[in-house]
Amino acid sequence: METLSQQIDVAAADLRRAPMPEHRVDAARWTAAAVALAEGRAELLGLWASRRGVHMVLRAPGTGWLGLLTHETGDVFPSVGRHHAPAQRMERAIHDLYGLVPEGAPDLRPWLDHGRWPVHHPLGAQDPAGAAQPYPFLPVEGESLHQVPVGPVHAGIIEPGHFRFTAQGETVVRLEERLGYTHKGVGRLMRGATIARGAKLAGRVCGDSTVAYSWAFAQAAEAALGLAVPERALWLRALMAELERLANHLGDIGAICNDAAFAMMHAHCGALRERVLRAADAVFGHRLMRDVILPGGVTRDLDADGVQIVSALAEDIRARFPALVRLYDRSASVQDRTVGTGRLDPALAARFAAGGVVGRASGRDFDVRRDLSHAPYDRMPLAVPCRNDGDVNARIWVRIDEVPQSLALIGRLVSDLPEGPIAVPLPSVVPGGVGIGLVEGFRGDVLAAVELAPDGTIADGHLRDPSWMQWPLLEAVIEGNIIADFPLCNKSFNCAYSGVDL
């Protein structure tokens, strides 16, 4: 029997070149991996199902080594969530979609299936659905507790999610999230789709991360095909990814301050974000740069005008941003709200393998661009900002620190842009196997897994948003804080709804 370290055998540099070597494991080895996750010997990067069974991607903590485990099954599999809590919601989603039963799972309530689908298990047995059952929220016991249900329809125009607060006065005792309201059946739509259609679907899973999603999907599809992409296309992809990160970070910094009613930051950051979006529109033809990345390359090239627009944008933001940082740093009234609020324990962040800003603000020093690097980032120096305080303030500062870094990367990407074609045609020969893509989006690492059928269509596609690991942490973070501070904590996480509802 191979050990865990033998199963984690793919170096990041090889990850995106070819289908990922798969370790087909039996129930015992699968459980052993779950135990290893619980003991911190591995990190869970993804857990999903396909028609063949269940899969998980593991990473050896602190290294660039990954492993793909597959447990082939048609009905039951040993629960990972039983040992390793971060897997629980993924297993509930697997159960809803495929009908595979995680044996021994502590929580088997439905997650995505709210009882309003015409069938149960749409990707598996497709049993006809009966009447919707009421959803049992976790019980809370104690003196003078009251519940505050919030959402899925909110007072503002935001994405739908239900938050069940149990509070003692203003202090939150427990928060339970219920998501799934924006479920759109991506898994079903992917199945049998052409790669081009799959790329379009991936770009529509989560609007503000469309570049990261398209790139992750493209990486996965290209890995499944063993296709090498021209360098110029990679550089352009990275340019778009950095523009996306820049726009979202600027928007988030302002939006978090706005939740403390500090509208000044919001107005100015919003104006900067708008400049990024307009530049993206001028250069790539779409404000959010949707559908520009396709497997094989990109659809739009950067001409001399585009270089000029992007450089001017970077220059502009570099000049204006420091004043906003000073405004934040010197406004005691905002700092009073953000410092010490919503503290995420670094141990929890590590256990959940929380990616992105959430992880980096709580001491998890991980960035796909550096730690599971790929072209063009492997040729550029990248200092990953990391803090240990884990509060709202730290999450704002990580974002603030990433802005100049993205600006520097944009400068390098534009000046070092290699010549050559921007796309290659897809090969017709399919080697078989699962292609994995991993891209650092603004929320964290977006994982895509694509398995191709012999005719070149998608057999099964899975997209894993970084928010899968972050949403449960939000529940932990709010405990002991007051209800009125929840919006601040929530916005500082800025988890995706659409991205996890699939």
Add this chain to the structure above:
Amino acid sequence: MIAAFAIQGIQMLLVLALAPGLVGLVRKVKARAMRRRGASVLQPYRDLRRLMRKEVVLADTASWLFTATPFLVFAATWVAASLVPTFATGLQFSWTADLIAIVALLGSGRFFLALAGMDVGTSFGGLGASREVMFASMAEPAMLLTVFALSLVAGSTQLSTVVEVLHGPPGVGLRVSLGMALVALIIVAIVENGRIPADNPATHLELTMVHEAMVLEYSGRHLAMIELAGAMKLLLYVSLIACLFVPWGIARAGDGPGALVIGVATYLAKIAVGGVALALFEASIAKMRVFRVPDYLGIALMLGLLGTLLLFVSGTL
């Protein structure tokens, strides 16, 4: 006699007509401070017209209290506002009630609003009502102590008399206790009107709301009444601060039409300055934690208390 009633009538209509304009002005200045264009100053009037025309959506659990409250609150606020000397002292109604009555009228408006917030049984109504009452438990004593400080200086709780004594001649000059009362009154005014940093009138975050959470279930003409009452309350506080601490230009009982015109003109200017100052203050600060607001109000309470005590120590402080 008829002239006195006419002037009082003009005053009442003036506060009613100006109140949404003040809200519009504050929003406009705030927007400009953030380099946004902002909606027209007239937007609150349009909003009120729109709400008046809209259908009322009532919760099934709403009792008569819920539907009666908007009118009660509106009436109480309007009466309170009519007691404040805006452009002239000694108006017809001003002899019927004093500063303490104004505090009581506003307090009863809040009492009914808090009840109505809990009436329909939604969690936000209860959340808002509990926060509002928590703030009120500090704001009302602070306001009363401020009233005491002013009354001790003027020798009366009658607002018109207070203004005339403070304004003079001969006037009372600069007093430490009056300075404390001014700061206390401003703090109370900010909290009572749900402005930043105590509450955010523009928020969409239901979990952070105080005043807005209480009225979340209101719609149509009920909401219009509450919005108008809220705007009038803001105007009332600005007018109160203006007439007590910058009384210049205000007309006296029995003055001719010329003095009344000057009174109205200076009043409008004072309101505008107050609105701009409020907007700039709000733009420059973040909202504080809910539990900090009582501390903040504690400052007002202590200042009011100190002002009152100082006057017992020495009549000239």
